[in-house]
Amino acid sequence: MKKIDVKICLGTSCYVMGSSYLQELVDMIPLKFGDKVNIVGHNCLGECVSRGEHGKPPYVQIDGEIVESATIEKVLEHIEKKL
């Protein structure tokens, strides 16, 4: 089965707006989902620039899809939906 790919944006905009706290997911996800999910911290995903002032960082990318205003709960929910 193809793994679900999760990228937590750790660029400055996202980090300051709360992705710093999403780093916990890097430890949490393998425990929860084993090797079904591949999670990494990532440099700026470019969303902060393209969505500009009205964007809602922090962003997390799950299989290419962007989750805005990401929180731990939101990310877990998205992953569960995909599994």
Add this chain to the structure above:
Amino acid sequence: MSVKQFIQLKKEVLIRIIRAFLSGDFANNARLIPFEMRPKGTEVSYRCCIYKERAVLRDRVIAGLGFSIEDDDEITELAQYANRALERKKPHFQPLTIIDIACKGCAATRVFVTDICQGCVARMCMQSCKFNAITFAAGKSVIDAKKCKNCKMCISACPYGAIAQIRVPCEDSCPVDAIEKNENGIARIDYERCISCGKCIINCPFGAVHEKSQIVDVLKNLENKSKGVKIIAMTAPSIAGQFPGDIYQLKSAIIKAGFTDVYEVAMGADITIKNEAAEFDERMKEGVPFMTTSCCAGYNGFIKKHLPDIKKYVSDTKTPLYYTAQKVKSLYPSAITVFIGPCVAKKNEAFYNDNIDYVINYEELGALFIAKNIEVLDCEKSEYGVESSKQGRGFGVTSGVAKAVSFLAKTQSDPVLINGLNKQTINVLKQALREGKCAQGNIVEVMCCENGCVGGNAVICSAKTAQNALNKLLEKSKDIKKEN
């Protein structure tokens, strides 16, 4: 743990204030912030209606511009506030302010009987109450609010767990009882008692307590850089992990944001360590039973306002920021100095020290990076003029200061850690003062915030993330030199 919603809001307001400043039409764009954050037709996220949301945002902008919300007359427009912020010469000395209309006026702290009460025969609650505040009516216990002293004996006495206490988070979090409610139940800070520790800022679930920001004052000075004004950033030791990248990339990012140069406050910590270790040795030789550290601004405020008698046991050594600012001003007497840290209490320290011109926090620096589109990870590493020691860099976490002093002290040290000022730990200090000795040890490190400065009111990341980043930095840092 995810970041709390109101902290996001506060940051968003700051970003918009900075953008408004940079736009060239500060007054008008500042005026528009509440409308841009809640344009016509937007869904109402938190409050009863869009008008109230805008009203609360307006107050947040007032605080972000550096003014007291309490003093607002509701007539003055944000545009006028923006202009006043530009004209301001010195920030206000009270660094905190409360938004009336965001403060929900939570029910006052009280103990009350819930529906779970079974109206039992034992009536342990009545027996446990020393103030005769509990009576029995309509098959249930009732507490007479006039007699109740909130001692909570009945809560533990009830076998059903039927008695509960309503809590007020801001009051609960305040270690010095500086928050009281006015007749309308709205929180008020008693500035005579307040030590500016900032605990209420993070604990009010409505985000009603704000720092009065000095960001506009700093922006103004950054603009003057072109006129030859030097503006020097002094970053607190707790900054490791607060931003992406390492502290060397961060230095470049801060310079890119407009500062002339960056110094680590850990540089001043190295002087603090030497002086404090020497002082500790001397005091121990003289037979003084214990000494407390003196670098925490919240603790210093606490001593001044609530426990002045303990002064004789407190180290006379100055704070790392004191020595850093002194050094910077001796190198560049006309420079503007800006402390960047996690803590609102430092604004008090700065107010009484002419070498420290302004204080901004990590949230404000982060907002500056975002508004100016600065990506720390894309920045080159820059070396610091003075490379600080491992011990100095460790000052921002609990046990860091005690360890550092112990490292240089010649006397055998036995550290006691006050990891956060609260009612219990304050009692430890009071007891030591009363008894003239500290049973637990001879060097008492006092950190007003839990986990140390990395637990401050304006941090970007968790204490754990900060600790991990710090560990990485410490691996590469050198021990402070021991003198013989």
